Amino acid sequence: MVISIQHVTYAFEQDAPPVFTNLNLDIKQGEFVSIIGRSGTGKSTIFKLMTGLLTPDEGQILMDNRQIAPGDVGFMPQKDLLLPWRTILENVMIAAEIQNNAMLTKEQAIVWLERVGLKDYVHAYPKELSGGMRQRAAFLRALLTGKEVLLLDEPFGALDTFTKKEMQTWLLSMWQQLKKTVLFITHDLEEAILLSDRIIILHQDKSIEEITVNLPRPRMNEMSYSETGIALRRMLERKISSEMD
Known part of the structure; x- marks a missing residue:
């Protein structure tokens, strides 16, 4: 288990x-x-x-x-809690910054954003995204904590x-x-x-x-x-x- x-x-x-x-x-x-x-x-x-x-x-x-x-676990709440003053790329990099995870580069995060359909919104701010796009970004942020x-x-x-x-x-x-x-x-x-x-x-x-x-x-x-x-x-x-x- x-x-x-x-x-x-x-x-x-x-x-x-x-x-x-x-x-x-x-x-x-x-x-x-x-x-x-x-x-x-x-x-x-x-x-x-x-x-x-x-x-x-x-x-x-x-x-x-x-x-x-x-x-030990990754967590995604109902509200996306994306920081409005940070771009989508900067938001998904938060976990790596907090954990001081040098293994996750911006280039790798961009690849992930492309993978979840946010290729054109890497440098956009949360207010520029639809609800579904914001939730994808929030999920990716939880995913990039590396937790199983x-x-x-x-x-x-x-x-x-x-x-x-x-x-x-x-x-x-x-x-x-x-x-x-x-x-x-x-x-x-x-x-x-x-x-x-x-x-x-x-x-x-x-x-x-x-x-x-x-x-x-x-x-x-x-x-x-x-x-x-x-x-x-x-x-x-x-x-x-x-x-x-």
Whole structure:
């Protein structure tokens, strides 16, 4: 296992109800795993624990059989957080600057920008890019940290339907080429089905449920509307809608 969450309990305050109680979850190398659930079930909290922004009250999170540490994973939030005063090239170079990584040159970063379809925007500023282009740049910035595990927190949530579908296809293509391990938070059930090997449902009673997505790869958007895709969506809707907010 690349990531192993073992018996984790966490509450935001000492006397507050825990967000998780005895949470256990394993992620295999090269998997694409989506996390879904109603608001307040702790989806983003898992990521904050994995990035070291929060510390478990009990239990441990292991990566490659050792305690996970800040900087072990790449992280991409819902908002792209590109610095408006820096060009796209300068934004994607931030991780290399912070880590003092001389192995990543500007020339190499430009090659990557060309690879993700941003060849003509290397020296543009974020305000000059569309939402989908900004998200590609933000993904590339996370990718160029060199981390094998990427945490993507609703990266396409703010995009319109057509742009989102384009980005889903693009992300699948990148993931299949690079063989990274991806954890992906989403509220979009079709998105979870299209992208994932497994879907983790966080329930309001603190339990979790794992659903295997039995769709062949490579994936195409049309698969969400196949008999298997529709059945999966109905099952997920039923499991989530049965819980009251």
